[in-house]
Amino acid sequence: MGKVLMKGNEVIAEAAVHAGCKYFFGYPITPQSELVAYMARRLPEVGGLFLQAESEIAAINMVYGAASTGVRVMTSSSSPGFSLKQEGISYLVGSELPAVICNIVRGGPGLGNIQPAQSDYFQVTKGGGHGDYNLPVLAPASLQEIVELTQEAFDIADRYRTPVILMGDGMLGQMMEPVEFGERSETEQFKKDWATTGTRGDGEPKIITSLELDAESLERRNCNLQQKFARIKENEVRYETYFLDDADYIMVAFGTTARITMNAISKARQEGVKVGLIRPISLWPFPEKPFIETRDQVKAYISVEMSAGQMIEDVRLAVNGHAPVDFYGRTGGVVPTQEEIYDKIMMVARGVQV
Amino acid sequence: MLxxxxxxxxxxxxxxxxxxxxxxxxxxxxxxxxxxxxxxxxQRGGTANCAVVVSDEPVGSPLVTRPSTAIVLNNPSFDKFEPRVRQEGLLIINSSLVVRASERKDIKVLEITATDIANDLGNSRVANMILLGAFLELTKLVSTDSIVESLKKVLSTNKHHLIEVNKQALKKGASLVAVEIS
Structure with missing residues (x-):
């Protein structure tokens, strides 16, 4: 299969099918409805099941049910609908069930609008629902990267028995780019002896639940969860860096914002300003290493986000006071332009150099 | 090339x-x-637009704020995008529907009565292809053959009979530019 030109939302759906996902429960919402529509058409072709639920809450609980049987299952939404799913996501975490949940972020808070945003960063990286937990969050920047990260998302979900979030913005969902769906040469096999598909005499009844009424038992479960989160932090950090070798200034941006920022960086470099980029791909676990490696050499970091400043908190934690951290962001569905980002770079560069 | x-x-x-x-x-x-x-x-009657980037390298930002070419098919689009075309850039206007003229001296402006010409071809809906033909003749960004190949993919099979009139429109648009240049 050669290159095809597809919409981001459709790429997520097709990539999920390639990853062996045969079950999708969802509810349409702009700007990710094409994903739901694609699944409705595609899943019956591969012997799977698509079901449009009566609400986002119903959809995530259907995901819970399907995940309990050990199948690869997915749901998707956009910000307001994603908020509705939080209770179910917390239950998935508590019950240690693998699933992939896609959030194509739009402007908020509240009903907001349907334009691109990244303002659900706090929600996806700091828990989101109730209880002590973190979720692996992957943020692709291109449609080809969606193909790879969707597969990764399902693998991470199965490897650690955890829900995984795939996060994009409305721009990524709506745009078209050429993509190629290569077949994975080796696929990790996951033993799912916990799945509630009947014991067939192979041992004790299998129970999937997040309920644990005894405080000390629940604390033990929480300690196990924390150990799992520590393993994920150890093994599942993903990021890319550009032009860090000689960088005086380092931009930090993820998703489509990173691409716009790269254009601004190219222009600033033509003007002789040595500026680089750290692009977190896993938003949680957040990539601390490239900051630790650079924070004593650079003059400043600039976090660029489609939010009022959320990832900047993780940047500050990683930089830990070793260098100044500046910010440029637009909100409410306004996308920062490369010209604005360039101006910000030049302002910071001139300000610090003088 | 970008x-x-x-x-x-x-x-x-x-x-x-x-x-x-x-x-x-x-x-x-x-x-x-x-x-x-x-x-x-x-909303109906409002404007829609798309940004396309074509490059020799992988595309960076898909967002276009200062286009090298703007093709505008109605008045609101002219008002919005005419000022944004970058210096030395190209503005192609469907002058059947756009009543204003550009006063910019730092860009190349091409006016084509695309809707009228499309009506002459017997299908008002190919005005876009006349403009596209003109654009390609001027820039040689991609070949007409590739566009026709793409038409087969964009149009569903039951609309493939429309490929011929689209080809004619592309050719017509290109010929208008050829006249202008000579």
Whole structure:
């Protein structure tokens, strides 16, 4: 299969099918409805099941049910609908069930609008629902990267028995780019002896639940969860860096914002300003290493986000006071332009150099 | 080579599909391409636009704020994008519907009565292809063959009989530019 030109939302759906996902429960919402529509058409072709639920809450609980049987299952939404799913996501975490949940972020808070945003960063990286937990969050920047990260998302979900979030913005969902769906040469096999598909005499009844009424038992479960989160932090950090070798200034941006920022960086470099980029791909676990490696050499970091400043908190934690951290962001569905980002770079560069 | 194009007009004038055809054709020719639609709460009579980037390298930002080419099919699109065309850039106007003229001296402006010419060809809906033909003749960004190849993909099979009139429109648009240059 050669290159095809597809919409981001459709790429997520097709990539999920390639990853062996045969079950999708969802509810349409702009700007990710094409994903739901694609699944409705595609899943019956591969012997799977698509079901449009009566609400986002119903959809995530259907995901819970399907995940309990050990199948690869997915749901998707956009910000307001994603908020509705939080209770179910917390239950998935508590019950240690693998699933992939896609959030194509739009402007908020509240009903907001349907334009691109990244303002659900706090929600996806700091828990989101109730209880002590973190979720692996992957943020692709291109449609080809969606193909790879969707597969990764399902693998991470199965490897650690955890829900995984795939996060994009409305721009990524709506745009078209050429993509190629290569077949994975080796696929990790996951033993799912916990799945509630009947014991067939192979041992004790299998129970999937997040309920644990005894405080000390629940604390033990929480300690196990924390150990799992520590393993994920150890093994599942993903990021890319550009032009860090000689960088005086380092931009930090993820998703489509990173691409716009790269254009601004190219222009600033033509003007002789040595500026680089750290692009977190896993938003949680957040990539601390490239900051630790650079924070004593650079003059400043600039976090660029489609939010009022959320990832900047993780940047500050990683930089830990070793260098100044500046910010440029637009909100409410306004996308920062490369010209604005360039101006910000030049302002910071001139300000610090003088 | 980096061409950043904005195509804008009323919903239904085929601005989205024009952009998709360029992106498809660029992909066929092995170029880096992206297509980004405006997708606000558009309303009937409002404007729709798409941004297309075609590059020798993988596309960076799919967002176009200062287009190297703007193709505008109606008045609101002219008002919005005429000032944004970058210096030495290209502005192609469907002058059948756009009543204003550009006063900018730092860009190349091409006015084509595309809707009228399309009516003469017997299908008012190919005005977009006349403009596209002119654009390609001027820039040689992708070949007409690649566009026709892309048409087969963009149009569903039951609409393949329309490929011929689209080809005619592309050719007509190209010939208008050839006249202008000579």
């Amino acid at each position: 061409e950043e194009i904005i195509i804008a007009g009323f919903g239904g004038q085929g601005v989205m599909s024009m952009g998709q055809l360029i992106a498809y054709a660029g992909m066929i020719e092995g170029k880096g391409v992206s297509w980004l639609p405006s997708y606000g709460p558009e």
